[in-house]
Amino acid sequence: MNVLRFVLVAALAACLAAVTDAAAADLDKARKIVSGRCFLCHGMSGESSSEVFPRLATQNATYLAKQLLDFQSGRRKGSTMNAMAAALTPEEIAALGVFFAVQKADPHPPSDAGLAAVGKFLYSRGNPYSGVAACATCHGPDAHGTESLPRLAGQQALYLEGQLRQFLSGGRTNDSSVMHAIASKLTELEIKALSEYLASVP
Numbered sequence: 001m002n003v004l005r006f007v008l009v010a011a012l013a014a015c016l017a018a019v020t021d022a023a024a025a026d027l028d029k030a031r032k033i034v035s036g037r038c039f040l041c042h043g044m045s046g047e048s049s050s051e052v053f054p055r056l057a058t059q060n061a062t063y064l065a066k067q068l069l070d071f072q073s074g075r076r077k078g079s080t081m082n083a084m085a086a087a088l089t090p091e092e093i094a095a096l097g098v099f100f101a102v103q104k105a106d107p108h109p110p111s112d113a114g115l116a117a118v119g120k121f122l123y124s125r126g127n128p129y130s131g132v133a134a135c136a137t138c139h140g141p142d143a144h145g146t147e148s149l150p151r152l153a154g155q156q157a158l159y160l161e162g163q164l165r166q167f168l169s170g171g172r173t174n175d176s177s178v179m180h181a182i183a184s185k186l187t188e189l190e191i192k193a194l195s196e197y198l199a200s201v202p
Contacts (some may be wrong), residue, residue: 026091028098033092037084046100052159053139056116057105062096062147067174068093076174107154110200119197122190132185135194138178144200160195 027129034044042048046057056064070076071085072093088096110116125142126134135152138146143153152160166172167183168191186194 016116026095027099028104029092030095033088033096034099038096041080042100043104046103047105048156048159051156052160052162054154055105055154055156056100057103059100059151060145060147060149061094061101063097063150064100064146065097066095068096070174076172090168090190105154107202108157108199110196112196115193116197116200118189119193119195122194123197127185127190130185130187132190133182152198155198157195157199160198161191164191164195 031044034042040049040054042056046055046059048055067076068085068088069090071078071081072088074082085093122132123135124141126132126137135143139149139152143151145151163172164186167179168172168181170184172179
C-alpha cells in the first residue's frame with residue numbers, strides 16, 4: 001500500500017511538473033511575441049506607452065484572447081491591431097492572454113477627485129433619471145469584470161473615453177449590444193467621470 005501511494009504521489013508530482021513546464025514555456029513564447037510586436041504600444045508588462053492604448057496588465061485572459069481573435073477575424077476594427085493579430089496561432093493568442101493577465105499594475109490616481117466621485121456614483125448606481133444602468137451590474141462591484149467582460153479597474157482614462165465613444169457612435173460592434181444602448185444615454189460629462197473613476201480603481 002505504501003509503495004502504491006508512493007507511485008501515485010510520484011506520478012502526480014510528475015504531471016504537475018509537466019503542466020508547470022508547459023505553462024512556463026507558453027509564457028516564454030508569449031514574452032517573445034510581446035518583445036517583437038506588442039511592446040512599442042503596450043509595454044513589456046502591459047503598461048501602455050500612451051493613454052490612448054489600453055493597459056493590458058491584469059486584464060482577464062479569456063477576454064483578451066477574444067479581442068485578439070476578433071481583431072484577427074475583422075469583427076473588431078483597428079488598423080494596427082488587425083495586422084498585428086493576423087498571423088497569431090490560437091495557442092499564441094491564449095498564451096498572450098495569460099501573459100498579460102498575470103502582470104501587475106497600480107491604479108492611476110484621479111486628476112480630478114470631484115469628477116471621479118461622480119463616476120463612482122454612476123458606476124455603482126447608474127443614473128435613474130436618464131435610464132443609465134449601473135456598470136457594476138455586469139462588470140462587478142470592484143470593476144474586475146469576468147472571463148467574458150473586461151476588467152475596467154485601473155484602465156487608462158483616455159482609452160476608456162475612446163471606447164465609450166466608439167460604442168456611442170456604433171464604431172465598435174464586436175461586443176455586447178447592451179453597451180451601445182448604455183453608451184447612447186451617457187452625456188460627455190458622464191463619459192469623462194466614469195473614465196476618471198475607473199482609472200483610479202485598484
